[in-house]
Amino acid sequence: MSKVLAEHLSYFHLPRRYDAYARTIASVLSGGEALADLGCGFGVLGIQCVRHNARHVWGIDHSDAIEIARETVDRSGLADQYTCIKNSTFQAILPEKADLGEVRLDENVEKALSFSATLTTDRDCMLHGLAGWFDCELADDVWMTNSPIVPESIRRPQAFFPLQRPIEVKQGDSFDIAFRIRHGQGIFAWTVTPADGAPIQRMNTWKSRILTDKDLETRPESPLRMNSRGTARLKTLELIDNKRTAHEIEALVLETYPELFATPEEISRFLRAELGAGTES
Numbered sequence: 055m056s057k058v059l060a061e062h063l064s065y066f067h068l069p070r071r072y073d074a075y076a077r078t079i080a081s082v083l084s085g086g087e088a089l090a091d092l093g094c095g096f097g098v099l100g101i102q103c104v105r106h107n108a109r110h111v112w113g114i115d116h117s118d119a120i121e122i123a124r125e126t127v128d129r130s131g132l133a134d135q136y137t138c139i140k141n142s143t144f145q146a147i148l149p150e151k152a153d154l155g156e157v158r159l160d161e162n163v164e165k166a167l168s169f170s171a172t173l174t175t176d177r178d179c180m181l182h183g184l185a186g187w188f189d190c191e192l193a194d195d196v197w198m199t200n201s202p203i204v205p206e207s208i209r210r211p212q213a214f215f216p217l218q219r220p221i222e223v224k225q226g227d228s229f230d231i232a233f234r235i236r237h238g239q240g241i242f243a244w245t246v247t248p249a250d251g252a253p254i255q256r257m258n259t260w261k262s263r264i265l266t267d268k269d270l271e272t273r274p275e276s277p278l279r280m281n282s283r284g285t286a287r288l289k290t291l292e293l294i295d296n297k298r299t300a301h302e303i304e305a306l307v308l309e310t311y312p313e314l315f316a317t318p319e320e321i322s323r324f325l326r327a328e329l330g331a332g333t334e335s
């Protein structure tokens with residue numbers, strides 16, 4: 055079984071997760087919306103929205119899971135109301151404005167997320183690191199958490215941020231922590247400042263990376279396959295012959311390889327960036 059398939063099938067086994075989303079969708083949608091299902095996976099949530107009378111759902115996912123979504127949508131006879139787009143959510147262009155609801159994040163969220171807190175230990179122990187999880191109100195009275203310490207958890211794994219050197223702590227000890235996260239680049243930095251004057255510990259993922267299964271898939275000994283961006287780059291560069299203009303190349307790529315990305319606008323956007331970066335006139 056492919057890793058993508060296995061990952062998405064595993065979501066079906068998480069307790070309470072789909073139930074919380076189903077209750078959220080039922081309470082939030084009033085019907086007639088155009089929605090973007092960002093990171094739609096198999097399209098389960100978007101399909102649920104269609105069943106709650108959303109007018110149209112644009113399901114976007116950059117992984118092969120979108121193929122399962124497409125087949126599911128087709129088999130359910132919902133292809134008129136659910137469009138599957140294989141792309142990054144940062145790149146996809148929709149033919150209409152979609153309702154994303156209200157997203158309230160810090161102003162600096164695109165560059166960095168940062169926060170700090172003072173924690174107090176509730177027992178004598180060795181402190182090896184900090185654990186992280188989410189606790190999220192999806193709609194009025196609908197909560198979802200992957201906390202390891204409450205029974206209503208959806209039981210997804212938590213994050214662990216280790217210390218360089220474990221610290222011995224006593225019940226009631228306080229210490230300050232601070233986090234800074236550059237999500238786009240996958241860089242995490244965290245500091246722990248013990249209250250007793252022990253040295254501050256500064257950790258980050260700048261010099262080392264958090265590896266996922268996906269990273270390990272591209273081991274040097276494995277054959278490399280061209281993805282759609284690589285294919286688009288190759289075809290574009292082949293057309294640069296010191297005679298054609300950028301407009302001509304763009305028109306040729308659009309005409310010859312219309313399937314490279316989901317929409318002609320995305321192909322044009324990619325080409326303009328590509329031609330601008332690697333050429334001169």
Ligand SMILES: C[S@@+](CC[C@H](N)C(=O)[O-])C[C@H]1O[C@@H](n2cnc3c(N)ncnc32)[C@H](O)[C@@H]1O
Pocket residue numbers: 065092093094095096097098099114115116117119141142143144
């Ligand atoms: C946790 S899964 C959720 C799938 C689905 N929404 C569900 O609840 O069953 C996250 C999905 O988002 C996709 N994804 C993550 N970042 C993305 C991005 N920037 N652009 C497109 N898809 C993305 C992943 O491929 C994955 O399928």
